[in-house]
Amino acid sequence: xxxxxxxxxxxxxRMDTLIEWLKRTDPExxxxxxxxxxDIDFPSSAFEKIGYHCYLNGQKSFNxxxxxxxxxxxxxxxxxxxxxxxxxxxxxxxxxKKKRFICIYLPNGNPKDTExxxxxxxxxxxxxxxxxxxxxxxxxxxxxGDFNVIPQYNDCKYPERWTEDALFSHEVRAKxxxxxxxxxxxxxxxxxESDSIFTQWDYRDRxxxxxxxxxxxxxxxxxxxxxxxEDSWIDTTLRAQTKPSDHVPxxxxxxxx
DNA sequence: ATGACGCGTCATACGCGA
Numbered sequence: 001x002x003x004x005x006x007x008x009x010x011x012x013x014r015m016d017t018l019i020e021w022l023k024r025t026d027p028e029x030x031x032x033x034x035x036x037x038x039d040i041d042f043p044s045s046a047f048e049k050i051g052y053h054c055y056l057n058g059q060k061s062f063n064x065x066x067x068x069x070x071x072x073x074x075x076x077x078x079x080x081x082x083x084x085x086x087x088x089x090x091x092x093x094x095x096x097k098k099k100r101f102i103c104i105y106l107p108n109g110n111p112k113d114t115e116x117x118x119x120x121x122x123x124x125x126x127x128x129x130x131x132x133x134x135x136x137x138x139x140x141x142x143x144x145g146d147f148n149v150i151p152q153y154n155d156c157k158y159p160e161r162w163t164e165d166a167l168f169s170h171e172v173r174a175k176x177x178x179x180x181x182x183x184x185x186x187x188x189x190x191x192x193e194s195d196s197i198f199t200q201w202d203y204r205d206r207x208x209x210x211x212x213x214x215x216x217x218x219x220x221x222x223x224x225x226x227x228x229x230e231d232s233w234i235d236t237t238l239r240a241q242t243k244p245s246d247h248v249p250x251x252x253x254x255x256x257x
Numbered sequence: 258a259t260g261a262c263g264c265g266t267c268a269t270a271c272g273c274g275a
Contacts, residue, residue, distance in 0.1 A: 009274085010264050034274085036265065061265055062273070108274060148275075167275065202275065203262035214275075246263080246275080 001097070001254045003029040005144040005217055007105070007200070007247035011035040011066075014245060015043060021238065023050055027251070028070045029096060031103035033146045035064035042066070059089040065103045065145065067094050076100070082126035090123070097256070099225065100134065104145035109166030117166050120148070124175040132182050134222075141222035142254075143184065146247065148216055149176045151186070154195040155215035167216060179220065187219040187232040187252045199234055200247045208239055217250045228254045 004027040008014040011032065022030070030052070035042065039056040047054050047068055057078040058064035067073070073096040080091040090105040104127065109120030127143075134141050150168040153159040162168035180186065188197065198213025207213065221229060231253040239248050 013264060034264090110275070162275095165275075200275070205261060216275080243263090 001029070001256050002027045002251065003031075003101075003142065003144070003219070003254065004249045004251045005031040005033070005103070005146075005219060006249040007033040007146040007217060007245060009034050009036075009245040009247065011037055011042065011064075013243070015046065017238065017241070017243070017245075019046060019050060021249075022047075022052070022068075025235075025249075029101055029142075030068040031101065031144045032066040032068070033064075033103070033105040035066050036061060037064060055092060055094050057089045057092040059087075063089045063105055065090060065092045065105050067092055067101060067103050069094065069096050071097070073101075080104075080123070080126050080130060082129065083122065086123075099140045099142060099254075102131075102134075102141065102143045102145075104143065104147070106145070106147045106149065108148050109169075109172065112164065112166050112169060117169075120166060121171060121175065124172065124179075128175060128178050128182070131179055131184065135183060138224070139222070140225040140228070141184075142225055142252075143179075143220040144218065144250070144252075146216060147176065147218050149173065149218075150214050150216055151176055151189075151218075156198075157196065157210075157212045157214075162214075167214065183223050184220040185223070185226040185229075187221055187226070187229055188215070188234065188250065190226065190229060191232050197234055198236075199250055201239060203246055217247055219250055219252045221252070225254065228256075230255050
């Protein structure tokens, strides 16, 4: 089962790219972030036409997540518990072929001296609690999306430039490590410990040309799901094409036996 | 310290992202 996560930075702006890419690469489960559109306006028919079912948690202008599946899935939640006042569309979960897929767009959190940062920390606490509870059911769990977390020094080109940033702050990295310590495994790092494997490059300052990127899009696997990991990789080719997202897709191949 | 680039919007300036 080939699965992928991709922050598209606006689904409407990316439609031509997305449809061609899906037809060419043929993933079975697709997690999208920053669709930046209301559910009612989401171009579902274009995806249905190429064989996908669409599960949406969108909102106008900002944020918004979706999961696309080849066969019908069961939508199980659009709410990350723990904050009844949270109106931001950053979470969607489906069951598909006896696996639980949790697609997230974790808050950016900058600037650090604002309520945006405390919202990020609270959101991560809620995610950790949710993922902790989920492990008790002995299901195979896949948590994937844009985490807005640079886990380690070699997940960016210039760590010294990120020390005061919400993506690399000690508190944020500690909470990400807490999630790993629950037993979830980083699908990319299981197979590749090398430097300079990034998933996002700023549009500005020739960041792509100079490979000044960060690794912030992740696929985390519960231990029983990690047992089935056959391959994982980051496909950077889309970033060099016309009118790209600033992020690229992160892939995993899971055995179905 | 600042601004650059791209997307979306109660658009032609601004909020937001990373």
